[in-house]
Amino acid sequence: MNKIKVTSGMAMSLDGFTAGLNQSFEKPFGDNFDLDLLERWMFAEPEKHKHKKEIDAILDAGAFIMGNNMFGPKDRRDNPEWKGWWGDNPPYHAPVFVLSHKEREPIEMEGGTTFYFVTGGIHEALDRARDAANGMDVRIGGGPETIQQYLRAGLIDELHVAISPVLLGGGERLFEGIDVRALGYECVQFVASEKATHVVLRRQGQ
DSSP states (O other), rough: OOOOOOEEEEEETTEEEOOOOOOOSTTTOTTTHHHHHHGGGGGSSSSHHHHHHHHHHHHOOOOEEEEEEHHTTTTTTSSOOOOOSHHHHHOOOSSEEEOOSSSOOOEOOOOOOEEEEESSSSSHHHHHHHHHHHSOOOOEOOOOHHHHHHHHOOOOOEEEEESSSSOOOOSTTTTOOOOOOOOOTTEEEEEEOSSEEEEEEEEEEE
């Protein structure tokens, strides 16, 4: 039986930030975050993009995990009417486990996405995601703090970082306070494209 792989990936600026300053409902990535510049590699001529398979793989998973901040801003995520940023048909089309400090009933959406709220921490969320993934990969969707928790625990098998040629100057750093080398991760792929440099880190032994 194949091992269920735990993967993650984020776009990152040259100075190491994956989210900007002063995140809010109006500016979910921060007021200094240029979404077009930082993530345009994902959408510009994807049929010609040498990393199309990696882009497709972002949503090619059997289950997902995300932090509460990614599910919604502080002033909205606990509102029973709030069902995420993505409208009635979120792009996941699979179970999504949201790390939360507050219990909430699951939210069934169109297209097969169901949000489950997990109050028992990262290990409980991962156990439930693996059970729900039906043998496919589990994807840690973000944000940065959530990915950091799973990296520190050595629970991410493979991390894809797309480094975009833009400087943010402040915000949330993906590797803040984390020694990924000491945790057993090594670079197994480093490829430059027109829009970004793609780096794949893999935990040794995977």
